[in-house]
Amino acid sequence: MEQRRVFAQVLTVETVIASVVFLLVLTALLYSLIRRRAGAGVGPSPRSERPRLEVSYLAALVVIAAGLVVYTASANDWMHPGGDAQAAGRGGGKAAPVEVDVTAFQWCWKFTHPAPGAHQAARSGHGPDARPAADAHHAAEAHHAADGGHGSGGAHGQRSDGARAATTTANCRDGRLPTLVVPTGRTVRINLTSLDVIHSLWVPALRYKMDAFPDHTNSFTFTVDKEGRWIGRCAEFCGDRHHAMEFWLKAVSPEEYDDWVSQHQQDGPTGGAAA
Amino acid sequence: MTLAPDPPADSPPQAAQPTGASRPVRPASWLGWLTTTDHKRVGLLTMATAMVLFFLMGVLALLMRSQLAQPGQNFFGSSMYNQMFSIHGSGMIYMVMTPFAIGLGVYLVPLQIGAPAVAMPRATLFGYWLYALGAVLMLSGFAMPTGAHADGWFSYPPMASSTYSPGDGTPLWIVGVFMATVGALLMGWAVLWTALRKRARGMTMLRMPVFTWSMIAATLMVIGAFPSLLAALVMLAVGRADPTVFDSNAWNIGYQHLFWFYGHPVVYVMFFPYLGAVGEVLAVFSRRRFFGYKGTVISLLVFAALSMSVWGHHMFATGQATNDYYSLTSIALLVPAGIEYFALVGTVLGGRLVFRTPMLFALAFIPQFLIGGLTGIMVGTPALDYHVTDSYFIVAHLHYVLFAGSAFGLFAALYFWFPKVTGLMLDERLGRVHFTLMVIGTNLTFLPMFGLGYLGMPRRVATYPEWAGFGLLNLLASIGAGFLAAAMIAFALNLQQAFRRRVPAPADPWQGNSLEWAAPSPPPRYNFTTTHPLPPLTSNAPLLDARMRQGRHRAPHRTPNGERA
Structure with a gap:
C-alpha cells in the first residue's frame, strides 16, 4: 500500500503548508478589518507599491514552488517504485508480480487471473492490445450468467490461449458485486481496459485510481499489506448505472490466494464467489 | 432605463441612418435593444441573459442536492439526474460565468479607457446573439423525447458518441456550446481590440485600471484556448456521425487533450475578470489606489501564458499523460497567483476600509478563493490527485474557485457597478442579508465535499448507498444549498426593490x-x-x-x- 503511505505523507505536508498560508492571509485580513476600518481613525497609506519587498516575496515564491515541484515529482516516483523497469523485469526473479486483467464494462467489472505462465504466453503472442476483442465474448457470457440468476456473483475458469484462467464477474445489481481477490504481501499488477466507454478503477482505501480506456491497456502495481475487504468504485462517469458500478477488493494470504486460483481454474463455472 | 443620446461634438455619427422608406427603430423598443451597437447595451444583454441562466442552473443544483441529501434516494432517476448535472455544469461554465465575465468587459472596458464605443460593435452584438441562441439550443434538449445532454460538461467520447448516448440532447448541446463559444470569441476579440486600440489620448497601457488589464489577460486566453474547444466539438460531431472514429484510443485521448487545452484556461477566463473587479472594489473601499499595480499586471500576463501549459493535470489518472511535466507547470502557477494575492491583501492592509456591500463580497473573496487555490496545488500534485480526481474533493475545489471565488467577485462587481449601469441604488440592508446567507451557504455546501471526496465518494453519482457512510456530510451540503437558495431570493428581492423604489x-x-x-x-x-x-x-x-x-x-x-x- 505504498500509494496510501505516500498519499498520507504528501497530504500532510501540503495541508500544513496550505494551513500556514491560509492563516497568514486570514490574520492579515482580520487585522485590517479591525485596525484599518474607517472608524479606527487611520488614513489610507499613500504608498502604492513596495518594489523591494515585492521582489523578495517573488523570490520566496519561486523557491517554494521549486521545492514543491521537486517534492511532488519525487512523491510520484515513490508511488510507482521501479516504474516501467519493473514491467520489463517481470517474469524473472522473485519480484514477479501477480497479474490480474481487469475489464470494465457498462456497468460492472470482470477480473481475470491468468494461469501462471499462460499470461506471458498470451502477452508475447499477440500483445495486450488484442485482449479486448476476446473479452467481449467473456463479458457477454458474464452478463448472461448473471441475468440467469447465478446468485451473488460468479467465478469460473475459462480457457485463455490454452491455459485456464480464474475469472470473477457479476452485474453490479442488487448487491451482486464482483470481487477482485489478491494475495497480501505480493506485488499485484493490474492490466486495465474497457469494453465500451471510459471507466476508472478506484479503490479509495488504496488512495489510487486509474482510468480504463477501450482500445488501450493501462497497467499499475500495488501491494496490500493486510488481509481485508475494501470497496472499489468506478470514478469516471459512464452512464446510467455509473453510481452502482462497484466491486470488492479482497486481500487473502498468499497460500489462500493460490488455492483460490487453482480451485477456480479447475472447477469451471461456479456460483457464489467471495462476494 | 432610458437612453439619453447626448453625443459630444466629436463623437462618431449615428451608425444607422434611417432611410426614407422605413421607420427608425426606437432605441427603447425591444428591437432597439436587439439591434443595438452600443457596447453598454450589448454588455447588459449578455450579463442579463447570464443572470437568468444563473438562476436556472442554480435550480438544477438545488434539485440535485435534494436527491443527494439522503442516501438511497433516486426520485429523479439516473437518466434525469445525469441530464441535470450535465446541464448545470455546462450552463454555469459555458453560458453563465464565461459570458458574464466577457459581458462585464464589453460594458466596462470602453468606459475605463475613455472610449466612446467598443471596437467591432456589430461583431460584438453578433457574438451576443450566438451566445443567447446557443444557450436556448442547449436547454431545448430538455424538450426532446430522449432528454437533454447527459454526458457532463466535458462529454468525453466514446460515452458521448451516438452509440452510447443516442438521442437529440447531445447534438443540441454540441451546436449550442459551439455557438456560445464562437460568440465568446467574437466578444473577446472586441474587448481586447478595444483595450489595445481605442484608448483615449493620455490613457497609456500602465494607466489602465486593473479590471481592464484582467480583461486583456482573459481575452488573450479566450483567443488562445477557445478554438481548441471548437475543434473538440467538431471531432465529437464527426464521431457522432461515424461512431467507429472512437473505436481508436488515439481519438478518445486526443479529444481529452483538445478539450482540456480549452478547459483549463477557461477556468482563468472565469476568474481573472472577477479578480480584477475585486481589485477595483478593494481599492475604492480602502480609499486608496490598488497596491502593487505593476506586479499584478505582469503576473496576470504570466499567469495567462502559463495557463496554456497546464491542461494535462486534468488527465493524471488517464495513464496517458506526462504527469510530472503538467505537475510542474501547474505548481508554477502559484508564483503569479501569489503576487496577485500579495496585491489584494496589501491593498486592504494599507487601507481605510468602508464596509459597503460590494466590499463585503470582495473581502470574502480573498479567503474563500484561497481555499480553492490551495486545494488546487493539492490536485496539481499527482500523488494526491490519483485519489481525489473525479471525486467530490474536485467538486469542492472547483466550487471554491468558481463559486466561493468567482461568483463572489461577480456579486462584488454587480453591487459595485449596478448604480453606474442603471442609475439606481441597491438596498444595503438586503445586500447584507444576501451576503451573509451566501457566506454561510457557500461554506456549508462545499466544505463537507472535501471530506466526501477524501472518504471515497465519486463525482456524478445519482445516488449512494447508506452503508457508504456519506449521509451526514451530504445532508450538511444540502442544507447549505438551502441557504444559497435563500441568498439568491434576497438578491432577487433586492433587484426588484431597486427597480420599484428607483432611488x-x-x-x-x-x-x-x-x-x-x-x-x-x-x-x-x-x-x-x-x-x-x-x-x-x-x-x-x-x-x-x-x-x-x-x-x-x-x-x-x-x-x-x-x-x-
Whole structure:
C-alpha cells in the first residue's frame, strides 16, 4: 500500500503548508478589518507599491514552488517504485508480480487471473492490445450468467490461449458485486481496459485510481499489506448505472490466494464467489 | 432605463441612418435593444441573459442536492439526474460565468479607457446573439423525447458518441456550446481590440485600471484556448456521425487533450475578470489606489501564458499523460497567483476600509478563493490527485474557485457597478442579508465535499448507498444549498426593490478611482459628455488623483508612488 503511505505523507505536508498560508492571509485580513476600518481613525497609506519587498516575496515564491515541484515529482516516483523497469523485469526473479486483467464494462467489472505462465504466453503472442476483442465474448457470457440468476456473483475458469484462467464477474445489481481477490504481501499488477466507454478503477482505501480506456491497456502495481475487504468504485462517469458500478477488493494470504486460483481454474463455472 | 443620446461634438455619427422608406427603430423598443451597437447595451444583454441562466442552473443544483441529501434516494432517476448535472455544469461554465465575465468587459472596458464605443460593435452584438441562441439550443434538449445532454460538461467520447448516448440532447448541446463559444470569441476579440486600440489620448497601457488589464489577460486566453474547444466539438460531431472514429484510443485521448487545452484556461477566463473587479472594489473601499499595480499586471500576463501549459493535470489518472511535466507547470502557477494575492491583501492592509456591500463580497473573496487555490496545488500534485480526481474533493475545489471565488467577485462587481449601469441604488440592508446567507451557504455546501471526496465518494453519482457512510456530510451540503437558495431570493428581492423604489444614483456613489465614475449614471450613448468630460488621465486612478488635488481627501497630502503626468 505504498500509494496510501505516500498519499498520507504528501497530504500532510501540503495541508500544513496550505494551513500556514491560509492563516497568514486570514490574520492579515482580520487585522485590517479591525485596525484599518474607517472608524479606527487611520488614513489610507499613500504608498502604492513596495518594489523591494515585492521582489523578495517573488523570490520566496519561486523557491517554494521549486521545492514543491521537486517534492511532488519525487512523491510520484515513490508511488510507482521501479516504474516501467519493473514491467520489463517481470517474469524473472522473485519480484514477479501477480497479474490480474481487469475489464470494465457498462456497468460492472470482470477480473481475470491468468494461469501462471499462460499470461506471458498470451502477452508475447499477440500483445495486450488484442485482449479486448476476446473479452467481449467473456463479458457477454458474464452478463448472461448473471441475468440467469447465478446468485451473488460468479467465478469460473475459462480457457485463455490454452491455459485456464480464474475469472470473477457479476452485474453490479442488487448487491451482486464482483470481487477482485489478491494475495497480501505480493506485488499485484493490474492490466486495465474497457469494453465500451471510459471507466476508472478506484479503490479509495488504496488512495489510487486509474482510468480504463477501450482500445488501450493501462497497467499499475500495488501491494496490500493486510488481509481485508475494501470497496472499489468506478470514478469516471459512464452512464446510467455509473453510481452502482462497484466491486470488492479482497486481500487473502498468499497460500489462500493460490488455492483460490487453482480451485477456480479447475472447477469451471461456479456460483457464489467471495462476494 | 432610458437612453439619453447626448453625443459630444466629436463623437462618431449615428451608425444607422434611417432611410426614407422605413421607420427608425426606437432605441427603447425591444428591437432597439436587439439591434443595438452600443457596447453598454450589448454588455447588459449578455450579463442579463447570464443572470437568468444563473438562476436556472442554480435550480438544477438545488434539485440535485435534494436527491443527494439522503442516501438511497433516486426520485429523479439516473437518466434525469445525469441530464441535470450535465446541464448545470455546462450552463454555469459555458453560458453563465464565461459570458458574464466577457459581458462585464464589453460594458466596462470602453468606459475605463475613455472610449466612446467598443471596437467591432456589430461583431460584438453578433457574438451576443450566438451566445443567447446557443444557450436556448442547449436547454431545448430538455424538450426532446430522449432528454437533454447527459454526458457532463466535458462529454468525453466514446460515452458521448451516438452509440452510447443516442438521442437529440447531445447534438443540441454540441451546436449550442459551439455557438456560445464562437460568440465568446467574437466578444473577446472586441474587448481586447478595444483595450489595445481605442484608448483615449493620455490613457497609456500602465494607466489602465486593473479590471481592464484582467480583461486583456482573459481575452488573450479566450483567443488562445477557445478554438481548441471548437475543434473538440467538431471531432465529437464527426464521431457522432461515424461512431467507429472512437473505436481508436488515439481519438478518445486526443479529444481529452483538445478539450482540456480549452478547459483549463477557461477556468482563468472565469476568474481573472472577477479578480480584477475585486481589485477595483478593494481599492475604492480602502480609499486608496490598488497596491502593487505593476506586479499584478505582469503576473496576470504570466499567469495567462502559463495557463496554456497546464491542461494535462486534468488527465493524471488517464495513464496517458506526462504527469510530472503538467505537475510542474501547474505548481508554477502559484508564483503569479501569489503576487496577485500579495496585491489584494496589501491593498486592504494599507487601507481605510468602508464596509459597503460590494466590499463585503470582495473581502470574502480573498479567503474563500484561497481555499480553492490551495486545494488546487493539492490536485496539481499527482500523488494526491490519483485519489481525489473525479471525486467530490474536485467538486469542492472547483466550487471554491468558481463559486466561493468567482461568483463572489461577480456579486462584488454587480453591487459595485449596478448604480453606474442603471442609475439606481441597491438596498444595503438586503445586500447584507444576501451576503451573509451566501457566506454561510457557500461554506456549508462545499466544505463537507472535501471530506466526501477524501472518504471515497465519486463525482456524478445519482445516488449512494447508506452503508457508504456519506449521509451526514451530504445532508450538511444540502442544507447549505438551502441557504444559497435563500441568498439568491434576497438578491432577487433586492433587484426588484431597486427597480420599484428607483432611488437615483449619482455619477460616483462610492468615490471611485477609475474613469467610468466620471461618466453620468447610466452613461449616455457615447459615454462621456461635455457636462461629464474625461478628467485628466494622470494614473490608473485618475479620479483619486483629482480628489487629492482638490484636497477633499482625508489622506496625507504626499505624492503617491503611482505615476503622474
